[in-house]
Amino acid sequence: MLLPVSSSPSPPSPMTQAQRSALLTQTAIGSLCRLAVLTLPVPGPDGSYGIQCLLPPDRWREVLTRIFA
Secondary structure (H helix, E strand, C coil): CEEECCCCCCCCCCCCHHHHHHHHHHHHHHHHCCCEEEEEEEEECCEEEEEEEEECHHHHHHHHHHHHC
């Protein structure tokens, strides 16, 4: 499953507490479901975005082997 990390470009570092809370509403789903989560940066016209790749833990070896083979 692929999910966006946020609906806007990545916030600057360090983040404010409000930015962190907004980000966690979208990124905590996979962790709370005990899924392995890989977050990848995706360049956009107005900044960097991120996408989360979620898989059951027993599927990651297969996926990573195909990516890095």
